Amino acid sequence: MRTINYLSIFLACCFMTLFNAALQAQTPIIDVKRQFTGIHTLEIESAWLEVSYEGVAGQETLEAHAFLxxxxxxxxxxxxxxxxxxxxxxxxKSGRTTVINSRDQGFIRMKGPEKLEMRLTSGSGKVQVSGISGKAFQAEIGSGNFRAEKIHVQTLELVGRSGNLELSDTRGDLSGKVSSGSLRLNRHTGDADLQASSGNLRGTEINGVLELSLSSGSANFSNVDKLQAAKVSSGLMTFSDTGLLPSTTLSSSSGNIRIQTNDDLRAYRYDLKAGSGRIRIGDLYSGSSIRVSPQEEGEAFISATVSSGLIQVVN
Known part of the structure; x- marks a missing residue:
């Protein structure tokens, strides 16, 4: 009988310990709201936390809510x-490792002035930013999802690893790099220089000059004002309704570049080099082992170089 009582007490203690641990896990350890005025630069390091910032026209106070x-x-x-x-x-605290599970919650939610510079570093959390105008916007994203809209600044710098980046209704000179993640650009005004390793690049309505560099990933763009450069290794690039420049540069190793343009292809000069690959420029030039050089030294020309891949430009 005494053994049974001891066992009952032991089981009850275990139950209370587990209950208290579960209760503690459900109790907020951080729930704070702050207000700041006179803020012109915002720097965020969010790790796995969800982050949002909304710029509001005419608002001078920055309101922040942190929850964990x-x-x-x-x-x-x-x-x-x-x-x-x-x-x-x-x-x-240094030396500790936190394992995040589905019951854990945390966020940093902010609302404040539109005119603001922002520098953001996020790990695996979800990030959403809207309504910012200023000099610069920088974001580095790990494996999380990043979405920005109505960002009107002089320069935008984005770096993504395995995360997904999406921008809409943005303005400014853009520099974007992704590894195995993706970057989607919709309705952008300004020049854009985008690079991807094994990731994916997508875009539409680019009102500016576009430069792309791609390894083994894929890129698909439509309604691009001007294409300055497209370089691909073993990936695939597709462009539709895309304008060219007299100095556009196209380069492919074993990858493919396909461009549909409304430009008059006869209005340009060309410097074409193809090894075992193939180049087609409308009905002007087509074939492999092709070599076409500009007629006059120093004149602007569209350059296309391919090894074993394909470069195609058609109307």
Missing amino acids: KGNFQDVDIVFVEVEGVLKVAYRQ
């Missing part, structure tokens, strides 16, 4: 403001 719920130890979301620069960061 889960079974965590020695973690914090810190706010540091120095002379108009606000830094918001997820911090964890």
Whole structure:
């Protein structure tokens, strides 16, 4: 009988321990709201947290809500403001590793002025930004999803690893790099220089000059004002309704570049080099082992170089 009582007490203690741990996991350990004025630069390090920022016309106060719920130890979301620069960061004690599960929740949600510079670093969290105008916008995304719209700045810099990046209604000179992730660009005004390794690039309504570099991934663009350069290794690039420049450069190793343009192809000069691959320029030039050079030294020309791949430009 005494053994049974001891066993009952032991099981009850185990149950209470598990219950308290579960209760603690469901209790918010951070739930703070802050307000700041005079902020001209926002820097965010969010790790796995969900992040959102909404720029509001006429609003001068930056409102922030930081929330974290889960079974965590020695973690914090810190706010540091120095002379108009606000830094918001997820911090964890050195040496500890946090395993995130489906019950854990955390976010940094902000609303504030439109005129703002932003620098953002995110790991696996979801990020959404809208309504920003200023000098610069920078974002580095790991495996999370990033979405930005109505970002009107002088320069945009984006770096993505295995995450997905999507931009809509943006303006400014854009530099974007992705590894195995994807980048989608819709309705962009300004020049764009995009690079991908094994990732995917997509875009439509690009009102500016576009440069693309691709390894083994894929790219698909439509309604592009001007294409300055397209370089591919073993990937595939497809363009429709895309304008050319007198100095457009096309280069392919074993990959394919296919361009449909409304330009008059006879209005351009060409420098074409094909090894075992194939080049086609409308009904002007077609074949492999082709070599066409400009007639006059120093004149502008469209350059197309292919090894074993394909470059095709048609109306």
